[in-house]
Amino acid sequence: MKAKIYVTLKRGVLDPQGKAIHASLTHLGIDGVEDVRVGKFMEITLKEIGREEARRRLDEACRRLLANTVIEEYRIEIGG
Amino acid sequence: MKTAVLVFPGSNCDHDAYHALKHVIGVDAAFVWHKESSLDGFDAVVIPGGFTYGDYLRSGAMAKLSPVMGAVRRFAEGGGPVIGICNGFQILLEAGLLPGAMIVNDSLRFICDYVHLRAGTDRTPFTRGIPEGTVLKIPVAHYQGNYYADEPTLSGLEERRQVVFRYCDPEGEVTSASNPNGSARNIAGICNEAGNVLGMMPHPERCTEEVLGSADGRRLFDAMVAWLGERTA
Numbered sequence: 275m276k277a278k279i280y281v282t283l284k285r286g287v288l289d290p291q292g293k294a295i296h297a298s299l300t301h302l303g304i305d306g307v308e309d310v311r312v313g314k315f316m317e318i319t320l321k322e323i324g325r326e327e328a329r330r331r332l333d334e335a336c337r338r339l340l341a342n343t344v345i346e347e348y349r350i351e352i353g354g
Numbered sequence: 355m356k357t358a359v360l361v362f363p364g365s366n367c368d369h370d371a372y373h374a375l376k377h378v379i380g381v382d383a384a385f386v387w388h389k390e391s392s393l394d395g396f397d398a399v400v401i402p403g404g405f406t407y408g409d410y411l412r413s414g415a416m417a418k419l420s421p422v423m424g425a426v427r428r429f430a431e432g433g434g435p436v437i438g439i440c441n442g443f444q445i446l447l448e449a450g451l452l453p454g455a456m457i458v459n460d461s462l463r464f465i466c467d468y469v470h471l472r473a474g475t476d477r478t479p480f481t482r483g484i485p486e487g488t489v490l491k492i493p494v495a496h497y498q499g500n501y502y503a504d505e506p507t508l509s510g511l512e513e514r515r516q517v518v519f520r521y522c523d524p525e526g527e528v529t530s531a532s533n534p535n536g537s538a539r540n541i542a543g544i545c546n547e548a549g550n551v552l553g554m555m556p557h558p559e560r561c562t563e564e565v566l567g568s569a570d571g572r573r574l575f576d577a578m579v580a581w582l583g584e585r586t587a
Binding site for chain 2: 342
């Protein structure tokens with residue numbers, strides 16, 4: 275069982291890396307970009323513990339370690 | 355009087371802190387490996403700078419789970435003085451012993467330079483006798499020192515006199531030009547509500563002797579020794 279976790283800075287928290295990448299994209303001539311936010315992607319392989327239990331445990335994992343909820347938000351996708 | 359210098363995998367300012375305490379200040383100091391679960395017998399704790407666990411995930415994110423951090427929490431709750439320097443500050447934030455978080459410097463550069471700090475309160479063991487408005491010259495060396503907290507948290511820090519140091523110019527003026535990393539309200543160091551836990555990005559342990567360019571860092575450790583002397587008296 276695989277799960278995907280996306281951790282991104284909250285809206286309102288300055289993302290200097292995103293800003294620099296945005297500027298570089300503009301410099302490359304890739305127009306039409308409104309905003310860039312840099313985050314983290316984690317792929318987690320779980321034992322077969324059921325989707326509901328998996329979500330519960332991963333939510334705890336995010337709150338306690340994988341994300342810092344002072345500055346970051348997270349999204350969990352549980353796949354097949 | 356015995357001070358503990360915590361050592362995690364990736365700590366690299368532990369020897370500087372040990373040297374400052376033992377050889378410059380002249381107090382007993384010992385390294386404490388992060389797997390230890392007790393700080394019994396120690397009077398003060400230094401969480402030194404470095405790159406614990408290679409800064410994996412986030413600075414301090416892994417170190418906050420080391421066994422010794424449980425002991426640090428109990429030590430702090432008992433009123434013992436704790437100073438977290440640079441990565442040590444990041445660990446205290448991650449552990450929730452201090453509010454807020456660090457993000458990368460707004461310049462996206464690693465900054466290694468002397469900065470000036472304006473002292474904001476003398477109510478911590480490390481700033482006792484350093485009046486508000488005193489300007490100290492202390493170096494920084496970090497990539498993630500851009501202090502962030504939401505507005506209610508920042509207001510709370512100000513109201514409760516928890517802002518211990520702000521980046522300033524040599525005259526002590528807190529200006530945006532003297533903010534090296536984009537920190538909210540130029541914050542360089544904060545303490546907990548009780549005042550006994552201090553976290554700061556600049557490195558006082560690196561400037562305890564004039565030969566190093568400044569001896570201003572010594573004042574924090576001298577203050578700590580005086581505070582501990584009063585406490586045991």
